[in-house]
Amino acid sequence: MFAPRVGKVVEMGLKVAVIGQSAFGAEVFNELKKRGHEIVGVFTVPDAKGREDPLATAAKADNLQVFKFPRWKALKKDGGHTLPEVEQQFKSVGADLSVLAFVTQFIPVDLLDSNKYGGIIYHPSILPRHRGASAINWTLMEGDKKAGLTVFWADDGLDTGPILLTRETDVEPDDTVNSLYKRFLFPEGVKAVGDAVDLIAAGEAPRIVQPTEGATYDPLWKDPVKARIDFDKTGQQIHDFIRGNDRVPGAWAVVNGQETTLYGSTRTPSGGIPTDGKPVEIEGSKHPGFVTGQGLVLTGSDGEKLLVTSVKVGGKSLPAADLLGESSNEGGGKKEAPKVDEAAARAAIEAVWKDILGVETVSSDTDFFAQGAGSLDATRLVENLQSSVGLVIDPEDIYRAPTYGDFVKTVLKTKSSAAEYKTVKVRANGLELSLPVQHFIGGRFVDGSEGKTRPTINPATEEVIVDVADGSAADVDGAVTSAKDAFENGEWRKISARDRGKLLMKLADLMEQNKEELATIESLDSGAVYTLAVKTHVGMSVDTFRYFAGLADKIEGRTIPINDSRPSKNLCFTRREPIGVVGLIVPWNYPLMMVAWKAAACLAAGNTLVLKPAEVTPLTALKFAELTLKAGFPPGVVNVVLGAGSVVGNAITDHPSIRKVGFTGSTPVGKMIMGGAAKTLKKVSLELGGKSPLIVFADADFDRAVRQAGQAVFFNKGENCIAAGRVFVESSVHDKFVEAVVSDVRKMKIGDPLDRTTVHGPQNHKAHFDKLVAYIETAVKEGATVVYGGKRVGTRGFFLEPTVITGVEDGTVAATEESFGPIMLISKFETLDEVLKRANATEYGLASGVFTKDLNKALKVADGLQAGTVYVNTYNKTDVAAPFGGWKQSGFGKDLGQEALDEYLRTKAVTVEYW
Numbered sequence: 001m002f003a004p005r006v007g008k009v010v011e012m013g014l015k016v017a018v019i020g021q022s023a024f025g026a027e028v029f030n031e032l033k034k035r036g037h038e039i040v041g042v043f044t045v046p047d048a049k050g051r052e053d054p055l056a057t058a059a060k061a062d063n064l065q066v067f068k069f070p071r072w073k074a075l076k077k078d079g080g081h082t083l084p085e086v087e088q089q090f091k092s093v094g095a096d097l098s099v100l101a102f103v104t105q106f107i108p109v110d111l112l113d114s115n116k117y118g119g120i121i122y123h124p125s126i127l128p129r130h131r132g133a134s135a136i137n138w139t140l141m142e143g144d145k146k147a148g149l150t151v152f153w154a155d156d157g158l159d160t161g162p163i164l165l166t167r168e169t170d171v172e173p174d175d176t177v178n179s180l181y182k183r184f185l186f187p188e189g190v191k192a193v194g195d196a197v198d199l200i201a202a203g204e205a206p207r208i209v210q211p212t213e214g215a216t217y218d219p220l221w222k223d224p225v226k227a228r229i230d231f232d233k234t235g236q237q238i239h240d241f242i243r244g245n246d247r248v249p250g251a252w253a254v255v256n257g258q259e260t261t262l263y264g265s266t267r268t269p270s271g272g273i274p275t276d277g278k279p280v281e282i283e284g285s286k287h288p289g290f291v292t293g294q295g296l297v298l299t300g301s302d303g304e305k306l307l308v309t310s311v312k313v314g315g316k317s318l319p320a321a322d323l324l325g326e327s328s329n330e331g332g333g334k335k336e337a338p339k340v341d342e343a344a345a346r347a348a349i350e351a352v353w354k355d356i357l358g359v360e361t362v363s364s365d366t367d368f369f370a371q372g373a374g375s376l377d378a379t380r381l382v383e384n385l386q387s388s389v390g391l392v393i394d395p396e397d398i399y400r401a402p403t404y405g406d407f408v409k410t411v412l413k414t415k416s417s418a419a420e421y422k423t424v425k426v427r428a429n430g431l432e433l434s435l436p437v438q439h440f441i442g443g444r445f446v447d448g449s450e451g452k453t454r455p456t457i458n459p460a461t462e463e464v465i466v467d468v469a470d471g472s473a474a475d476v477d478g479a480v481t482s483a484k485d486a487f488e489n490g491e492w493r494k495i496s497a498r499d500r501g502k503l504l505m506k507l508a509d510l511m512e513q514n515k516e517e518l519a520t521i522e523s524l525d526s527g528a529v530y531t532l533a534v535k536t537h538v539g540m541s542v543d544t545f546r547y548f549a550g551l552a553d554k555i556e557g558r559t560i561p562i563n564d565s566r567p568s569k570n571l572c573f574t575r576r577e578p579i580g581v582v583g584l585i586v587p588w589n590y591p592l593m594m595v596a597w598k599a600a601a602c603l604a605a606g607n608t609l610v611l612k613p614a615e616v617t618p619l620t621a622l623k624f625a626e627l628t629l630k631a632g633f634p635p636g637v638v639n640v641v642l643g644a645g646s647v648v649g650n651a652i653t654d655h656p657s658i659r660k661v662g663f664t665g666s667t668p669v670g671k672m673i674m675g676g677a678a679k680t681l682k683k684v685s686l687e688l689g690g691k692s693p694l695i696v697f698a699d700a701d702f703d704r705a706v707r708q709a710g711q712a713v714f715f716n717k718g719e720n721c722i723a724a725g726r727v728f729v730e731s732s733v734h735d736k737f738v739e740a741v742v743s744d745v746r747k748m749k750i751g752d753p754l755d756r757t758t759v760h761g762p763q764n765h766k767a768h769f770d771k772l773v774a775y776i777e778t779a780v781k782e783g784a785t786v787v788y789g790g791k792r793v794g795t796r797g798f799f800l801e802p803t804v805i806t807g808v809e810d811g812t813v814a815a816t817e818e819s820f821g822p823i824m825l826i827s828k829f830e831t832l833d834e835v836l837k838r839a840n841a842t843e844y845g846l847a848s849g850v851f852t853k854d855l856n857k858a859l860k861v862a863d864g865l866q867a868g869t870v871y872v873n874t875y876n877k878t879d880v881a882a883p884f885g886g887w888k889q890s891g892f893g894k895d896l897g898q899e900a901l902d903e904y905l906r907t908k909a910v911t912v913e914y915w
């Protein structure tokens, strides 16, 4: 006896054909069977990417024949009639009733009507309101107080057939499309379809004609362009819009200049909506937004606020609180995940993925959602991992890292690395600094293979700041493996150039948000005067990342008119492609800025990198790595290995999988790099030393020339590659010039670099300080005169007086070798031709300058100087948009400007024949 739950008792269940797909179709199938109906046929969609639909799987388990029609009707252009083979197969199952469980295909009604009872359809709204395929979105976007579902009889219209039954629920204040579906429309929908079939079986199913009043037909809602938030709406309307778009297509706004998709809006967070936080700019809104540890607060036109808890920027989902750019790795209220065995966790992740996706194998690029999984599967994944191995993961992780490889790295990294890496706390400059101290490889901070460390010293106090990892060739190899994997298999190559630019922009924003910390660390580690560190060391680094972020999607090839192979035609075009894994080796004078000058162009071009900072200044490179982690760079894109040039630098130069080395440093080491790179035929770019001449003519604006010459030599304690290594002054103003310079130098305040009134800090490290003292002694031995300075200041710290030396003979060591310190060498000259010759009498050719009011003279000198940069009536005017690099033995290849991108790209010519 068949006993339906609804209606009277009848003899037999119905013979039902189930048409549909997805988990919902499978649950309806099971529900109807459970209620005693006989499923006589299942009609679902063809397999996608070799994976069958869950409804097909459920039916196969019952040995039922499954029909997978790509379409039921012929295309309109072919007559639009029901396909005969479909008709024949559909009728062959002999169903009394067809049940359409969330069907995506167009099913001919005349075919359904050939069943005894016709067909019934599930629809996720209370009809006649919200007809159409995006009913749930519209229910929320329209601010409906009730949501619901309808089972109706199929007819010729779109969602217009007579109603059989409806079910409804209150819309909760923070319901989203997802939550409404999961908590009500899916489970109650399955039951409602069961009830509807029971009513038909019992002969009690009504056919209530849909009223015309209140009917709406709402357009399909999946176009992200339309999902932009209108801030002229009230707070409640914006909240409704965000949740009505959550998660697809995702409502978005421009936050701090970046397109940002917003999820998880709430107007009722526990503890209420925060009233203050770090301001962010919201384009189109009269009210600025602000970010707190709870998320992003937005305000509607009526002043009503809402809190957004999750965002997606540059293709990556993040907690909205991360818009602060300073989410702590130190617990910060985050729940500690229980410890789990990593090997067991890996095995469990693999097993659960295979089970959910119904596949035999998973590889690092298997995409959870592209393989057909939905949000319910994501929930299953989370719950399954927790119950099987106790792995507690953030449900958002699967959206942040939808491919298998990235998911494993994200989940295990969250547990074992990103959340737990070692940092040392140091108080300085009124801040508590948090210093990472390990290598950064594959998105994790790790100890080196040999476990060695070395101290890094504060040059102002000669005290150890912290011990950091000291790497080996094996560490370089590990970093290269990660970088290669990220380049060849990771997300990095898959994201668009524009998204790459957005990530770089995000990194720049994070650097700016953390500029006080970065500048303080730079000051401690390199002796940079804090005010200069903020403006130049960090400020220009931020600008560099912003500049190259903007160029990322402007890397273009050309079309080339080659000869056609007649009678065929040919198309030839070039693509500008990244090179692969790039090794970057940088010096200590501007530790972070040198990283930025190279890394920004390298990453904008799409490469992955292994960076070696100078062994005496490793700290801001590690902070940079930390910020790439926070910005959401995929693991392995940025790697940092600390250690000596002779070990780590050498291993980078020699590594066969590194295809290019970008080097900044001294000319002798540059030559070694070039020789080493020849062994594996790597591309190299070399930014090397200089002995830049600065020529002051008697007709120059004297005060300006004196001031600028001082800056040209003493800027950043003279540890400046373009520092004017020799100042040539026309003899008629020479003595006056020397006097004026000395008068200025006397006023320079030397001392603690963190003191805001200091202009001259300590030299970078002891070996360099000793070298400078020896250089001054050599100049004196060679017959030159120290007219000011030349001595150590105090007994603690590597402080050297700014030094002015005259009477340097051409051809001496002092006249030809780079000092790289605060030492001004002033020489007399008589004529333009003579000074040009003397200025060029060096193997260096980095920068140069000329001061004169005579335009002809200025241009003639600019023409004649053999250097990559010539400044006229100015000096040190370096800009991110202008190419920078040397001539002669100052190297080749440019940093900065559009030309820098060429250093990190290779050209592929593609030739196509067509006819």
Ligand code: NAP
Residues within 6 Å of the ligand: 585, 586, 587, 588, 589, 612, 613, 614, 615, 616, 643, 644, 645, 646, 648, 649, 650, 653, 664, 665, 666, 667, 669, 670, 672, 673, 686, 687, 688, 689, 690, 720, 721, 818, 820, 846, 885, 886, 890, 891
């Ligand atoms: P450096 O001694 O040449 O060192 C530069 C980098 O190369 C450091 O990271 C160093 O590691 C590494 N290195 C040393 N030996 C190596 C090897 N055998 N193989 C691979 N890498 C090796 O230069 P520096 O003293 O740090 O910097 C000062 C020089 O840089 C000056 O000549 C200056 O003019 C030049 N510079 C040029 C520019 C430019 O744009 N043209 C800009 C800034 C500075 P360690 O840390 O272990 O020594």
